[in-house]
Amino acid sequence: MPSPRDPAASENTGPDGPLRVVNTSVEHTENLLGTDVRRPRLGWELSAEGQRGARQSAYQVRVARSAAALGDGLRTVWDSGRVVSERTFGVPYDGPGLEARTRYHWQVRVWDGAGRVSRWSAVRWWETALPSDGWHGHWIGAGPAGGSGDGEVTARPAPLLRREFTVGAPVTRARLYISGLAYYEAEINGRRVGEQVLDPGFTDYDATVLYAVHDITGLIRPGGNAIGVTLGRGFFGMTTPNVWNWHRPPWHGEPRLLAQLEIDHPDGTRTLVATDGSWRITEGPTRTDCLYAGETYDARLAPGGWSLPGYDDSAWSPAGRRRAPLGTVRAQPHEPIEVTGTVEPVAVRETPGGSHVVDLGRTLAGWSRLTVRAPAGTVVRLTYGEKLHDDGTVFAETEHVPGRFQRDEYVCAGTGGDEVWEPRFSYKGFRYVEVSGVPALRGRWSVVGREVRTPVAEVSGFRCSEEFYEQLDRAMRRTVRSNLHGIPTDTPMYEKNGWTGDAQLGVPVMTYAFGTHRLLAKWLGDLRDSQRPDGQLPVIVPSGGWGYEDLAPSPEWTTVYPFLVREMYRVYGDERAVREHWRPVTRYLDWEIARLRDGLAVTELGDYLAPGYGGNPPEDTRLTATAYLYRALLATAELAGLVDDLDAPDQDATAARYRRTAHELREAFNAAFLGPAGHYRTDRDPGYRQTSNCVPLAFGLVPPHARESVTASLVADIAARGGHLDTGALGTSVLLPQLSERGHPEVAHTLATRRTYPSWGYWFERGADTMWEMWQADSRSRAHYFQGTVAQWLYENVAGLRPGDAGYGSFVVRPDGRAGVEWARTSIRTVRGEAGVEWSGGSGAEPFRMSVRVPVGATAEVHVPVGPGPGTVAVSAHPDARWVRVERGFQVFRVPQGRWEFTAG
The missing domain is CATH 1.50.10.10 (Glycosyltransferase)
Structure with missing residues (x-):
């Protein structure tokens, strides 16, 4: 392989090459702290502004242990040399075996189709985690020593664990490897470690246990240091009975901790602090915590300075060793959950019973932050819900979890000043917070909402002339965000479960809207x-x-x-x-x-x-x-x-x-x-069923001779119902796309914009800002994405951008849902770069105009709508834009990278 200084690899180098590496990633993130993937996958996006038909013909990746070593090109760990390939993502590291606890820096450059080479990309890095045999600590915690499942457990306060240690030399690097089951919150020398909450990710603990890696170099100081950890129950230690039996799974147990601090010094030595019998433990001020019931926190019991060195923990007990969970301990591969925003109230109303209801103005998942000034022992209750009773109080009830549900309690310390508190180990679905237990004097208390979720990036946008369509898009994105908590869930309020059917329907929207x-x-x-x-x-x-x-x-x-x-x-x-x-x-x-x-x-x-x-x-x-x-x-x-x-x-x-x-x-x-009437029915049908006909159309089950009759039956039933759908979650996901694809976009538009029951507009006429679980006004959940898949139709049929295959290596542009819309546009940042479409016109005498953006390495099949006649399409001149065929109402072209303009009329 040629080295970076080999003239053959460097000829034609210069800034005038049309390709630029604009974004790089490792394992689908920019930099990665703590991975046990043996061959991390590298990727990059390319820019070829002003070009058409640009392509990558080769790439070169180099990896080193420092950015400086990359700079001179002589101290690389791995240099791929010039690899003839158009691949720009999923490129595996192919050098010598990676060492544990090591940071690797990397960069890439590429050659275009004319053999011109780009500049080197910006330097990025990944860092390996512990080896499988690298743990020196043991699982420790409270409660009876026992298996990974302790059987039936009783609710105990959240334990606090601490350990003091001395650092006798300067620090070059320090890492904390930590898994707290179900959740942990760590502090070092009184400062919080990281931004994550509800960490690590939820798994089947008999199969997999995740741990996090934190860079704590800036928290360690010479001399005395201390680490403190609070543990939460999550699903692992849940004690609240529920219909899904989360209170007695096989891996059930009391909260426990596995942690290891590694502090490196300039002379190559290392200070190691791991969980063992020298740690101390006590019950903390979080008296109860449950994902369903909520939390009780007694601020009078908070031990000030407990994570600082020198704290007197003589009254604490030695932390007992606990049996390890059965699952393999692995570095967490996905983004940790975070507090991603603060929501200010839009109104506060007093109820007839004297409580106060805080309206945050929109539905979210997370918790509230309470600020209060009250005498010691005052109990402030915060009850969360997505809707209200007729008397204005918050609705927080469920038949699936008996007793207390979605309620936090804060017991004031009575310091004389403002006390600020927010939960740590339970999130809720809500718009309203009912506050009770404090005097209703202005300035004595306040509540804001805290949005909590997996912080996936928004990678696409959608706009169009139909304002209600944009409202639907915003509502679906908000709903999806509220259901991403380490897994895709069904509702942040009622279940928090990873229902497979919900994800099946929602994945196309998730992958289009977010990374x-x-x-x-x-x-x-x-x-x-x-x-x-x-x-x-x-x-x-x-x-x-x-x-x-x-x-x-x-x-x-x-x-x-x-x-x-x-x-x-x-x-x-x-x-x-x-x-x-x-x-x-x-x-x-x-x-x-x-x-x-x-x-x-x-x-x-x-x-x-x-x-x-x-x-x-x-x-x-x-x-x-x-x-x-x-x-x-x-x-x-x-x-x-x-x-x-x-x-x-x-x-x-x-x-x-x-x-x-x-x-x-x-x-x-x-x-x-398939019945003799030319549509689908079953022996149990009470009448025509829309889902029974649109699902076979969508999945290619309908014989060619029956497609017209099945489609006609669907259109007729919608008309007979006054332009309404009659589908559940499955049928709703394909109904509008099938109507658009089969030449009835006006029917799809009617369904999408209806304001009477059952419809999305019916929800929004009643104040919805998210997608609901059920079509009726008293829907149980009001943050449930599986009925909101209309958003997929907005992206793929109204705007017209559809993923094809192989990471958008091919994709289709076909705006066949344009009825009632004057213009639309959408774009998405794919693994190859930005793909997008925007169109306008096509009604009356106004010509149809469409602009399509294709990233490097991709090909788009563009369907340009034309009238009933032969139609004429003008396309921006370029030999690589190829006419392919004519379909009913469309002329089809195939185009490579670039920005392409089409006009029809």
Whole structure:
């Protein structure tokens, strides 16, 4: 391989090359502190402003232990040399084995199609975590010594653990490796460690236990030091009974801690502080904490200065050693949850009972921050909810969790000044906070909202002339954000569970609106961990044992596993996800195939929460179950042909078998459900069912001869219902796209803009700012994204940008949902760079104009709408813009990188 100083590798170097490396990433983040991935994947985005048809022909990556070593190019750990390739992401480090606890710096440069080389990119870095045998500490904590599951446990105050240590030499580097179950909050010398909350991420603790890595160099000082850790219960130590049995999973136990401080000195020595019997423990001021019930904090019991050196902990007890959880301890691969914003109240109202209700003006997930001045022992109660009772008090009730629910309690210390407090170990879904227990004197107390979530970046935008469409987009994004807490959840208020069906429907919006790769890759690991040896998956992931027999099988939910693997490749080009999950995915699909009855899939669920139904719909749910299994089989078979070396010698045979099974499912499906009237029905139908017809259209199950009649039946039923949908979560996700794709955009527009029940507008007429769980006005949850998938239609049909495959290596621009809209635009930052479309006109005499942006390394298939005649399309001149074909109402072009202008009229 040529070195960076080899003339052959450096010719034509200069700033005039058209390609620039504008963004780089390692494992889908800019810099990465603490990873145990053996071959981290590198990626970069390229800019070729003013160019068309630009491409990368080769790249060179170099890695060193310091930025200075990269600068001289002679002390590299690995230099790829000039690699002939168009790949710009998912490039694995391919040098010598990485050493633990080591920071690696890297950069890249690229060659364009003419052989001109770019400048080197900015230097980024990643740092490796502990080796698997690198832990010197033990799990410690309170409560009885026992297994990873302690059986039934009783609620005890959150424990405080501390340890003093001495540093006798200057510090060059210091790291804290820490896992507190379920949650930890650490302080060193009185200062908080990191910005994370509700950390580490939730997992099946019998399979995987995550730990975090913190750079604490700036917190350590010469001489005496102290570390203090508070532990929270989360799901690991939950004691509140609930229908999902989180209070008694197999890994249940009292909170415990594993931690290790490593402090490096200039002479190469290291100070090591690890969890052992020398740590001290006591009960802290957090008297109770529960994800469902809330927290009680007694400020009178807060030990001042307890995480500072010199604190008198003689009354504390030695921390007992606890048995380790069964799961493998791994460095946390995804973004930790954080407090991402503060929401000021818009109104405060007094209730007839004397409490005060704080209205934050919008629905969010998180908690409140209380500021209060009151006598010692005053108990301030904060009750959280998304809606109000008729008397104006907060609605915070559920049949799934008996007793106390979504309520925090703060016992004042009575210091004479302002006391400021916010919870640590439980988040809530809410818009309103009811405050009781304090005098209603102005200035004596105040409450603000604190938004808490996984801080995924927003990577796309959507705008259009229809203001209500923009409102729908904002509401869906807010709803998704409120349901990202280390896993994709179903509702931040009522369950906080990783329902697989919700994610199946929401993933296309999640991956378009936000940078969710790391979060979803982590959840894929949770899916794998939850799988039983026979291949079965539960309907919530992670699971503590609930969701297997309870609701099995349910392929509309659990086929999220193959669907998500396919989407990770489609959106992010993630070949590693395919390789890692191929075997468990096929084991799951084989489990489903073995359960077929009369050639059809069976399910315990269905088109959940259709109008008028509180759960499952009335029709034969084998229809949707078979459709989702059919889609999953074909998607998995596709992956076998797209990704080589799956470490499965039978991958081609498996793919062929899945295609055969899918064909057999299709035949059985149509024989059972396609009726003589030319549309789908089941023997249990109370009438026409929209979902039973739009889902087969969307999944390619309808025979060619029946597509017109099935579509016509759908349009007729919507008209008969006064322009309303009649779908639950499954049907809603595909109804509008199918109407648009099949030539009825005006019907889709009618559905999208309805203001009467059932519709999204019905919610917003009643003050909604998020998507609700149910169509009726008394919907249980008001932050539930699985009915808000209309946003996908906005991006893919109204604006018209659809992911194709291989990390947007190909994508489609087809604005076929333009009815009622004068203009629209959207853009997304893909793994290759920005893709986008904006269009206007096309109504009346005004010509249709569309601009399309294609990143380097991608190709777009652009569908330009034309009138009923032959149509004329003007395209910005370039030999690489190729006319492909004519479809009904569209002329189709294929274009490479660049900005392209199309005019039709």
